[in-house]
Structures are given as structure tokens and as C-alpha cells.
Amino acid sequence: xxxxxxxxxxxxxxxxxxxxxxxxxxxxxxxxxxxxxxxxxxxxxxxxxxxxxxxxxxxxxxxxxxxxxxxxxxxxxxxxxxxxxxxxxxxxxxxxxxxxxxxxxxxxxxxxxxxxxxxxxxxxxxxxxxxxxxxxxxxxxxxxxxxxxxxxxxxxxxxxxxxxxxxxxxxxxxxxxxxxxxxxxxxxxxxxxxxxxxxxxxxxxxxxxxxxxxxxxxxxxxxxxxxxxxxxxxxxxxxxxxxxxxxxxxxxxxxxxxxxxxxxxxxxxxxxxxxxxxxxxxxxxxxxxxxxxxxxxxxxxxxxxxxxxxxxxxxxxxxxxxxxxxxxxxxxxxxxxxxxxxxxxxxxxxxxxxxxxxxxxxxxxxxxxxxxxxxxxxxxxxxxxxxxxxxxxxxxxxxxxxxxxxxxxxxxxxxxxxxxxxxxxxxxxxxxxxxxxxxxxxxxxxxxxxxxxxxxxxxxxxxxxxxxxxxxxxxxxxxxxxxxxxxxxxxxxxxxxxxxxxxxxxxxxxxxxxxxxxxxxxxxxxxxxxxxxxxxxxxxxxxxxxxxxxxxxxxxxxxxxxxxxxxxxxxxxxxxxxxxxxxxxxxxxxxxxxxxxxxxxxxxxxxxxxxxxxxxxxxxxxxxxxxx
Amino acid sequence: xxxxxxxxxxxxxxxxxxxxxxxxxxxxxxxxxxxxxxxxxxxxxxxxxxxxxxxxxxxxxxxxxxxxxxxxxxxxxxxxxxxxxxxxxxxxxxxxxxxxxxxxxxxxxxxxxxxxxxxxxxxxxxxxxxxxxxxxxxxxxxxxxxxxxxxxxxxxxxxxxxxxxxxxxxxxxxxxxxxxxxxxxxxxxxxxxxxxxxxxxxxxxxxxxxxxxxxxxxxxxxxxxxxxxxxxxxxxxxxxxxxxxxxxxxxxxx
Numbered sequence: 001x002x003x004x005x006x007x008x009x010x011x012x013x014x015x016x017x018x019x020x021x022x023x024x025x026x027x028x029x030x031x032x033x034x035x036x037x038x039x040x041x042x043x044x045x046x047x048x049x050x051x052x053x054x055x056x057x058x059x060x061x062x063x064x065x066x067x068x069x070x071x072x073x074x075x076x077x078x079x080x081x082x083x084x085x086x087x088x089x090x091x092x093x094x095x096x097x098x099x100x101x102x103x104x105x106x107x108x109x110x111x112x113x114x115x116x117x118x119x120x121x122x123x124x125x126x127x128x129x130x131x132x133x134x135x136x137x138x139x140x141x142x143x144x145x146x147x148x149x150x151x152x153x154x155x156x157x158x159x160x161x162x163x164x165x166x167x168x169x170x171x172x173x174x175x176x177x178x179x180x181x182x183x184x185x186x187x188x189x190x191x192x193x194x195x196x197x198x199x200x201x202x203x204x205x206x207x208x209x210x211x212x213x214x215x216x217x218x219x220x221x222x223x224x225x226x227x228x229x230x231x232x233x234x235x236x237x238x239x240x241x242x243x244x245x246x247x248x249x250x251x252x253x254x255x256x257x258x259x260x261x262x263x264x265x266x267x268x269x270x271x272x273x274x275x276x277x278x279x280x281x282x283x284x285x286x287x288x289x290x291x292x293x294x295x296x297x298x299x300x301x302x303x304x305x306x307x308x309x310x311x312x313x314x315x316x317x318x319x320x321x322x323x324x325x326x327x328x329x330x331x332x333x334x335x336x337x338x339x340x341x342x343x344x345x346x347x348x349x350x351x352x353x354x355x356x357x358x359x360x361x362x363x364x365x366x367x368x369x370x371x372x373x374x375x376x377x378x379x380x381x382x383x384x385x386x387x388x389x390x391x392x393x394x395x396x397x398x399x400x401x402x403x404x405x406x407x408x409x410x411x412x413x414x415x416x417x418x419x420x421x422x423x424x425x426x427x428x429x430x431x432x433x434x435x436x437x438x439x440x441x442x443x444x445x446x447x448x449x450x451x452x453x454x455x456x457x458x459x460x461x462x463x464x465x466x467x468x469x470x471x472x473x474x475x476x477x478x479x480x481x482x483x484x485x486x487x488x489x490x491x492x493x494x495x496x497x498x499x500x501x502x503x504x505x506x507x508x509x510x511x512x513x514x515x516x517x518x519x520x521x522x523x524x525x526x527x528x529x530x531x532x533x534x535x536x537x538x539x540x541x542x543x544x545x546x547x548x549x550x551x552x553x554x555x556x557x558x559x560x561x562x563x564x565x566x567x568x569x570x571x572x573x574x575x576x577x578x579x580x581x582x583x584x585x586x587x588x589x590x591x592x593x594x595x596x597x598x599x600x601x602x603x604x605x606x607x608x609x610x611x612x613x614x615x616x617x618x619x620x621x622x623x624x625x626x627x628x
Numbered sequence: 629x630x631x632x633x634x635x636x637x638x639x640x641x642x643x644x645x646x647x648x649x650x651x652x653x654x655x656x657x658x659x660x661x662x663x664x665x666x667x668x669x670x671x672x673x674x675x676x677x678x679x680x681x682x683x684x685x686x687x688x689x690x691x692x693x694x695x696x697x698x699x700x701x702x703x704x705x706x707x708x709x710x711x712x713x714x715x716x717x718x719x720x721x722x723x724x725x726x727x728x729x730x731x732x733x734x735x736x737x738x739x740x741x742x743x744x745x746x747x748x749x750x751x752x753x754x755x756x757x758x759x760x761x762x763x764x765x766x767x768x769x770x771x772x773x774x775x776x777x778x779x780x781x782x783x784x785x786x787x788x789x790x791x792x793x794x795x796x797x798x799x800x801x802x803x804x805x806x807x808x809x810x811x812x813x814x815x816x817x818x819x820x821x822x823x824x825x826x827x828x829x830x831x832x833x834x835x836x837x838x839x840x841x842x843x844x845x846x847x848x849x850x851x852x853x854x855x856x857x858x859x860x861x862x863x864x865x866x867x868x869x870x871x872x873x874x875x876x877x878x879x880x881x882x
Contacts, residue, residue: 312720312769312771313719313720314720314769315720315721315769316720316721318744488741490744490745490746491740491742491743491744491745492729492737492738492739492740492743492745492748493738493739493740493741494745495721495725495729495738495745496732496733496738498718498720498721499718501720502717502718502719502720502721503716503717503718503719505716506712506716506717506718506785507718508699508700508701509678509701509704509712510704510729510730510733510734510785510789511705511733511789512733513701520739
């Protein structure tokens with residue numbers, strides 16, 4: 001690559017960094033003060049683009065129309081954010097943090113369908129910016145004027161934010177509350193107002209970051225999650241809560257990405273290597289490297305834990321005989337179902353069994369081990385692909401099914417080694433990053449994994465071909481695996497994991513190697529997720545990269561949280577309800593996401609302890625009454 | 629017999645010499661207090677011995693084995709128990725399970741995936757809890773205990789590996805005066821009954837002078853005095869260091 005081409009790529013990188021920075025700064029500010037990982041932040045960005053598109057259409061593409069439209073789009077999204085905070089999140093500040101995260105994910109679903117309803121499924125590209133529609137010659141090449149504007153926008157917004165946060169009373173309050181929310185509250189800061197305004201500002205930045213993209217990028221319905229993973233990476237690389245860090249990280253990632261595109265295909269030692277394909281993962285590689293050396297990001301600091309945020313889990317008791325009987329009755333019922341139900345129900349039940357195992361394996365590391373994974377689908381998907389690939393390479397189906405979980409387990413062993421070095425939200429982000437890396441490898445490796453088409457013809461052996469035979473296989477394997485995972489929680493191994501979660505300091509002082517323990521737990525959960533994935537692959541007969549995508553990981557989170565993270569059985573209840581709901585709702589309406597989101601929000605507001613947690617509370621209340 | 633030998637132990641943070649060439653020895657069954665004004669280097673000295681901080685120089689040997697460079701969990705393996713200034717217990721477990729977890733690791737059963745933890749080492753856990761007077765509360769969750777009780781639980785956990793040395797960082801911090809005396813009396817009894825050496829840092833001079841067999845006084849990282857309580861109290865340099873705070877001399881009623 002020539003020097004001038006290199007320079008142009010540098011400018012390209014800086015131009016795309018600006019928008020990324022705006023969105024990331026918004027996320028960072030919101031996280032700093034509310035400690036909510038706002039999954040809906042990408043949706044705000046998407047709303048920004050769509051709104052700007054419509055406003056510019058309405059106002060006309062003139063000077064005032066365009067720039068006014070872009071700015072108004074930011075403001076509209078800002079107001080929307082404030083509204084969401086007041087009407088929804090406000091009610092959840094006392095709920096455990098993870099449930100707040102779940103609420104923001106429900107918003108993702110609702111906003112996605114809202115956009116589909118208003119703007120339709122077509123990609124929409126906005127007009128060019130009046131006054132900046134041309135190109136200038138730089139280093140002998142044409143470079144869009146608009147991109148030069150974007151390059152300048154980032155530093156200007158950084159400066160304005162810096163002035164706002166350091167030179168105004170409001171900014172001082174925000175910084176104080178970011179540092180120590182309880183103390184700021186104790187000093188009489190009106191938190192309600194502060195939270196709303198911070199949410200409005202963060203949403204405005206996300207909306208504006210989207211709006212300025214309209215001449216460069218078409219508005220697409222899937223951009224909410226795409227930008228979200230980019231922004232997560234920027235915020236984590238920069239350091240949670242650090243605005244200059246977000247800027248630095250956005251520039252770093254923007255530039256590295258642009259270079260990868262610029263370099264293109266390179267032949268090294270006879271091997272063709274495509275750098276442009278690398279763009280899908282490069283940011284996650286950067287993140288993994290940065291976190292390995294600076295666990296709190298480039299300019300971040302270790303986060304103080306919010307005091308007493310989550311209620312302490314009650315001690316675990318071995319299930320009573322009544323519980324065991326109920327469990328046995330449940331299994332017997334499931335075993336008898338094929339005699340009375342149709343084929344469709346059996347397929348749905350098989351799905352439920354598979355996802356119950358997936359959710360229980362996720363709960364195993366999230367609950368007892370206290371490691372919140374945002375990328376658990378990676379191990380599910382890798383198990384599924386392992387099964388498919390073994391079958392394709394002439395391994396008998398039974399053996400493929402037996403070996404496939406190792407695909408998930410070994411990946412978890414490898415990724416987990418890095419993940420357990422971090423904790424809290426950083427760990428969550430790193431799991432997400434690894435899942436994205438795994439996804440893009442699978443997505444791009446056409447020759448081996450079938451690329452975006454996936455693999456087809458993954459059918460079970462003939463003796464399992466009938467619907468009920470495979471159902472029984474799924475029932476036996478999933479039930480056995482779930483029971484094994486549950487029992488594991490009561491063994492010394494499970495106690496050690498809970499010990500490491502409750503107090504790493506004390507665990508260390510009684511001779512427990514905390515990281516090793518968590519590492520083993522992580523790998524084990526990956527192994528069981530891999531088993532779920534393998535069963536899934538054979539039940540569907542095909543497998544696609546969707547099986548390890550971020551939405552699949554989020555499905556797992558929703559199941560665990562809907563069921564209630566503090567109960568062992570919750571994950572199964574959550575998986576059943578979620579899978580069933582998804583099935584019912586997708587058949588009812590085109591806007592199934594919005595409906596699902598609304599149901600999740602309703603469940604959250606009605607049962608903040610999760611379904612199983614709610615049932616347990618009722619049970620205990622009744623037992624208490626009958627005792628007295 | 630001296631089981632802990634510390635010689636010329638040093639640690640600097642940037643330009644600040646937090647601990648400089650501290651040497652002392654500790655015998656089995658002896659209660660040794662480490663005192664000094666704020667910033668004297670007590671905590672640093674303590675963390676050098678428990679594996680939390682790496683020393684710059686000097687040696688620390690426990691039963692002839694060097695502690696330098698070992699991690700806390702390795703030091704625990706040698707037979708050293710610890711309690712913290714702010715109690716660290718497993719909040720989601722019952723009192724008994726807390727002790728059981730420590731026992732599981734002591735007996736090498738921590739990675740067992742077959743047995744049910746709740747049923748293992750039950751009697752041993754109850755015996756330890758009885759020794760600290762917490763047997764009645766064995767089934768309660770640690771999360772709901774009063775602070776003084778939590779301290780006792782921590783002591784029981786620390787005793788699970790049958791330690792020959794107990795490192796206690798500010799054992800009575802955050803407790804009511806009556807509770808402090810009770811806890812230290814309990815500690816002293818346990819130490820003498822099982823011949824455990826105890827090294828503790830402490831702010832409360834009542835506690836120190838009533839229970840310590842010997843006292844080490846640190847100031848600005850240096851060991852300025854060492855001896856029996858009466859000797860330390862009479863020491864001129866110690867009096868100067870503590871003069872003004874009054875904490876040492878107001879404590880003569882102890």
C-alpha cells in the first residue's frame with residue numbers, strides 16, 4: 001500500500017471513529033451513573049438514523065433542512081431516552097442490575113419492530129449533505145468533504161463534553177454520582193433528575209451519532225445490534241465511564257479497521273490472507289489484547305462495586321422429598337407426552353428441552369459462579385458445528401453427538417482462561433467479544449463451515465429418525481445433563497464456585513485457587529452448552545451461524561433472568577416460557593419481537609424476582625401461613 | 629520454639645519506605661501484637677507475611693519454610709490461618725457451610741463432583757463452631773449475623789486448616805468494647821489450648837495490653853520497640869511516638 005493510500009485510510013478511519021465515539025460516549029455516561037449496560041443504546045442509534053432520514057425528507061434537503069433535521073433527530077432521540085428512563089427504568093432501579101439489562105433488551109425488540117412498522121424493511125439511504133456533498137483532493141486522491149466534517153466532529157464533541165462535565169455544576173454532579181452514587185445521594189443530590197438528564201444526554205449522543213451517518217450509511221433494521229457490539233468494544237477498550245478513553249478507543253479501532261480494509265488481500269508465504277475479512281473480528285481482537293494487559297481499559301479505573309445492590313442469595317438446601325417427587329412426576333409426564341401430542345408439539349418440546357439445557361448451563365456460571373456471560377451461545381453453536389462437521393467427515397451420528405460437546409468445552413476452556421482474569425461487566429464484555437470472534441470465523445470460513453449458509457443434512461441416525469424417538473433422545477440427554485448440573489451445585493465443586501463468587505478474598509485465604517476454580521466452572525458450562533447445541537443441530541437437520549450469534553446469547557440471558565437467577569430451577573422455567581412464547585407469538589404477528597419485548601417488560605415489572613423466584617416466594621408465604 | 633522468623637523484611641512504595649528491615653520471631657502459643665501509629669507500616673508488614681504483597685528484601689520463614697513469593701493460598705497450605713479487618717465470609721452460605729467449605733479444601737475434597745458438600749465434615753465443622761461459641765447459630769445464613777458473631781465465624785474458618793500460626797488483621801475493629809474483650813479472650817484461650825502462634829495488628833490499646841504476650845511497635849516502617857507489655861509501656865521512644873494521641877496512656881486501667 002502506498003503512502004498516500006495509507007493516509008487516505010487513516011482519514012477514513014478517523015471519519016468512522018467520530019460517529020462511533022458519539023454513541024460510545026453516550027453509553028459510557030449512562031453506564032457511569034446508572035450502572036446499567038444499556039442494550040438499547042444501539043437501538044437509539046438506529047432511531048437516530050431513521051428519524052434523521054424522515055426529518056430531512058420532510059424539511060427538504062436544503063441547508064437548513066438537512067442540518068436541522070440531523071440535529072432535531074438527535075433531540076428527538078434524546079427526549080425518547082428521557083421518556084424511557086422516566087416511564088420504565090425508573091421502576092427498576094431497585095431491581096437487581098441484570099434485570100435492568102433485561103429491560104433494555106426488551107426495548108431493543110420493541111424499537112426494532114417500531115422501526116419496521118414505521119419505515120419498513122427496505123434499506124434507506126439519506127441525501128448528501130448540502131454544502132459538503134463534494135470531494136477534495138488529498139494526497140492525489142478524492143476524499144469526501146463530508147468525511148472531513150465528521151473527522152472534526154469527534155474532537156469538537158469531546159471538547160464540549162469535557163467542558164460540560166468539568167465546568168458546569170451539572171457536570172460536577174454527574175462526575176460525583178459516577179464516582180459514588182450512594183454518597184452523592186447522601187449529600188442531597190436529586191438523583192431522579194440527574195438520572196433522567198444523563199439518560200437524555202446519552203440518548204441524544206446516540207441519536208446524533210446515528211443521524212450524522214445518513215449520507216454515508218443506509219438505515220438498516222439490523223444495525224442496532226451491529227453498532228451495539230462495536231460500541232461495547234469501544235467503551236470497554238477505552239475504560240467504562242471514561243469519555244477521553246472512549247475517544248481514544250474509537251479512533252484506535254476506526255483506524256485499525258480502515259487499514260484492514262485498505263490492505264485487502266495479502267499473499268504471505270503462499271497463503272492468501274484477507275485483511276478485509278478481518279474487519280469483522282479485528283475490534284474484538286484489539287479488545288482481547290487490551291483487556292489482557294489493562295483489565296480496566298486504556299483510561300479506565302477499577303469500578304467501585306455499588307453497595308448492597310443485589311440481595312444476597314439465601315443458603316441452598318437440598319431439595320425436599322416433595323420437590324423430588326414433583327420433579328419425577330414432571331419427567332414422567334414428559335415421557336408420556338408423545339402418546340398424546342402431535343408432531344408439532346414434539347418439535348416444540350424438543351426445542352424447549354434443548355434450550356432448557358442451554359439456559360441451565362448459562363445459569364451455572366451466572367448464578368453459583370457469579371460470572372455473567374453475554375456470549376454463551378458461542379459454546380452452544382460450536383457444539384452444534386462440531387456435531388455437524390463430525391457427521392460430514394463420516395463420523396457415525398452417535399459418536400458425533402458424544403464428541404460434539406467437546407467443541408463447546410474446549411472453546412470455553414480456551415476463552416475462559418482469559419475471561420476469568422476479569423470480573424463484572426468487563427468479563428461480560430469479553431465473553432461477548434469471544435462469541436463475536438467465534439461467530440465471524442464460522443461465518444467467513446466458507447470451505448469448512450459453509451459460511452453464512454451453514455451446513456445442511458445433519459440428520460440423526462435412522463433409528464432416531466422418527467419424531468418421538470428423537471424426542472426421547474433429547475429428553476433423556478437434556479434431563480440427565482440438567483440434573484447433573486443441578487447436583488453439581490451441591491457438591492464440593494459447586495460450593496467452591498459459590499465461595500469464589502461470595503468472597504474471592506476469603507476463598508483465597510482458605511487455599512482456593514479462585515481463577516482455576518472459575519476457569520473449570522466456565523469450561524464445564526461450555527461443555528454442557530455444547531451438548532445442547534449438538535442435540536439442536538440434529539433436531540433441525542441443519543446449522544447456521546445464527547446459532548452462535550449475539551441474539552442467541554441474549555436469548556439465553558433472557559431465559560435465565562426471566563426464570564430468576566437466584567433459583568436453581570428458574571432457568572428451566574425461563575427457557576420453557578421464552579421458547580413457547582416465541583413460538584406462539586411468531587405465529588400470531590409479523591411484529592412478534594415487539595410483542596415478545598412487551599411480554600418481557602410485563603413479566604419484569606410484575607415479577608422482579610423471576611418466575612421461579614416469584615413462585616418460591618408464594619410457596620414460602622403459604623407455607624409460613626399454614627405453619628402459623 | 630520459634631515457628632515464625634522474620635529478618636530484615638523491607639518494602640518500599642515509590643520513595644516511601646513502608647517497612648524497613650523489620651526483624652522479629654514468634655513462638656508457638658504466643659500472642660504477638662503489632663502496633664504503631666497510622667502509617668507506621670503495620671498493614672504492609674502484615675501483607676508481606678500473608679502473601680498479599682511481595683517483599684523487596686529480607687526473609688520470613690514459617691517452620692523453616694520461606695513465605696516470600698508465596699501466594700496467600702500457598703501460605704494457607706503451610707498451616708497459616710487468617711482473619712480480616714473487615715470480615716470476609718461466604719454470605720450465601722450458612723455458618724456451618726462456611727466452615728465446611730474450608731474443611732473441604734483442607735481435606736483435599738474441594739474438587740469432588742460426586743459427594744454432597746452439605747453432608748461432609750459435619751461433626752468437625754460443628755466442633756469448630758462449638759469452640760468459638762457459634763454452634764447454636766450453625767444453620768443461620770452468614771448474611772444475617774451480627775458483626776461480632778461474624779468475627780467468631782471467621783475465626784472458626786481460620787481454624788479449619790489446624791493452623792500453627794494465625795494472622796489476624798485488626799481482629800476487634802468495628803466491634804463494641806465488651807465484645808472486643810470477649811473475642812480476644814477467646815483467641816487467647818484457643819491459642820494456648822492448641823499451641824497456636826498469633827500475630828495481630830490492633831488499634832485498641834486495651835486489647836493489646838490485656839492480651840498480648842509481647843508487643844512490637846512500628847513507626848515509619850521501623851521497629852522501634854519490642855518486649856512485654858510493661859516494657860513497651862515504659863519505653864521512652866514509644867511514649868514519644870504516641871504522645872499527643874494519648875491512646876497508650878489512657879489505657880493503663882487495662
